Amino acid sequence: MINYDKVIAFLEKENSDADAVSRFKQAYHTFCKTSTWHPAYQVFVTGWQQLDGVMLLEPMDTYDSDYRVHLTTTTERSLRELLIAFPRRYTGLFHLSEKWIENRIQDVLEGDVIQTDTGSFYRGIKRGSSTRAEQRIISKRKNTIVSRIRKLAxxxxxxxxxQFIIEGHLIVERAIIDGLPIEMLLYTSGFAGTPEGKILLTHAVSENLSLYQVNDGVMGSITTTRPVPSIIASVHLSYPNFLSEFRNLNFHFSPRCILLIAENIGNPDNLGMTLRTADAAGVSAVLLSGGGASPFHKNCIRASRGAVGRLPLFYTPDSSSAIEALHVSGWQVLGATASAKNQLPDMDFTLPTAIVVGNENTGLSTDARECCTELVRIPMASGQSSLNVGVAAGILLYELTRQHRI
Structure with missing residues (x-):
């Protein structure tokens, strides 16, 4: 249940577009009297412990758009969550109040920038759900669609x-429900005949997604997974350089944000579990550094349970440069290591904080240790000196979020 009074207070606090807020307040007052929205606004909110973002969809019939979209967000995460919540098949006119918003919109929607008498706007539709969506059978391996998705291997x-590939009924189904920007789906004829296949494909058709039926041979030529999956999908997700975004002022955080830096995590299953934990703990973004496992490895995607696609992900060749950039911006960066003198319960996490976790075998690099504001360890009973990186990240992040609630 949305608390509209809190929505209005949030919009006014964040200095949102005064005209847009005024129109919404007037519509809300009408709703309070008549129990009917006029115009028929749709309101989306995001935030776990507090309100972090609001998206207002105001019906319109100009500029070839279905909705005038007003976005007010305080973090990278809240912006992405609201963008993937934007309904498929509809065209939105997004006000470009800040440059970083335009960059993120283009990751989820396809369209163009237009100029009006009230400013610059991005007119777009959810990727993969445009009027160009098609349904057809592909029987040969030498096909442009097959070649295109095979490149993503x-x-x-x-x-x-x-783009990256997701495989399997449950993962694809969740991606559709979550609203991820799916470019296309490929499925086998056998899957189409199953009860779960009929339900999923019917849902995909209603979302105006492109569907291609292939035989097992074609599917096997696309993926190395065995047994051959019965359905796969390609999902759009950029993976920008952290320092480039940060220095161009396109990286946005509120004072109470949480950032996780994962340095050289080698096992894709461990990385996936770490990302899943970060997603559950409400981190604003994850920065991956060094030459560890790719977040787009199929094992990482499977273990992340949807976090790859929902979470904003950034990369940097080395963590020390990113840590220094955060220091300059007033962040404290805490490195997790078993040899630290500081214990987790004694740390102050009320400041903007980045947590750094390291490689499963070697831990944090020497450069990262030297750059961190402080080093911290998780207290443990005798007999164990370390934890799985995903487990350690969970303990650290939940202590951080606990202090944020106080």
Whole structure:
């Protein structure tokens, strides 16, 4: 249940577009009297412990758009959550109040920038749900669609096209429900005949997604997974350089944000579990550094349970440069290591904080240790000196969020 009084207070506190807020307040007052929205606003909110973002969809019939969209967000995470909540098949006119918002919109929607007498706007529709969506059967391996998605098997292809592949009924189903920007789905004829296949494909058709039926041979030529999955999908997700975004002032945080830095995590299953934990703990973004496992590895995607696609992800070749940039901006950066003198319960997490976790075997790099504001350890009973990186990240992040609630 949305508390509209809190929504209005949040919009006014964040200095949102005064005209847009005024129109919404008037519509809300009408709703309070008549129990009917006029115009028929749709309101989306995000935030776990507090309100972090609001998206107002105001019906319109100009500029070839279905909705005038007013976004007010305080973090990278809240912006992405609201963008993937934007309904498929509809065109929105997004006010570009800040440059960083335009960059993030283009990751979820496809469209163009237009100029009006009231400013710059991005007119877009959710990726993969445009009127160009199609449904057809592909019987040969030499096909442009098959070639396009086969390129995503390599990390180079994923980064070049800003897409990754998800495999399996449950993961694809969740991606559709979550509203991720799915470019296309490929499925086998056998899957189409199953009860769960009929439900999923009917849902995909209603979302105006492109569907391609292939045989097992074609599917097997696309993925190395065995047994061959019955359905796969390509999802759009950029993976920008942290320092480039940060220095261009396109990286946005509120004072109470949480950032996780994962340095050289080598096992994709461990990385996926760490990302899943970060997602559950409400982190604003995850920065991956060094030459560890790719977040787009199929094992990482599976273990993340949807976190890859929902969470804003950034990369940097080395963590020390990113840590220094955060220091300059007033962040404290805490490195997790078993040899630290400071214990977790004694730390002050009420400041903007980044947590750094390191490689499963070697821990934090020497450079990262030297750059951190403080080093911290998780107190443990005798007999164990370390924890799985995903477990350690969970303990650290939940202590941080606990202090934020106080």
């Amino acid at each position: 390599s990390l180079k292809g994923k980064l070049e096209h800003s």
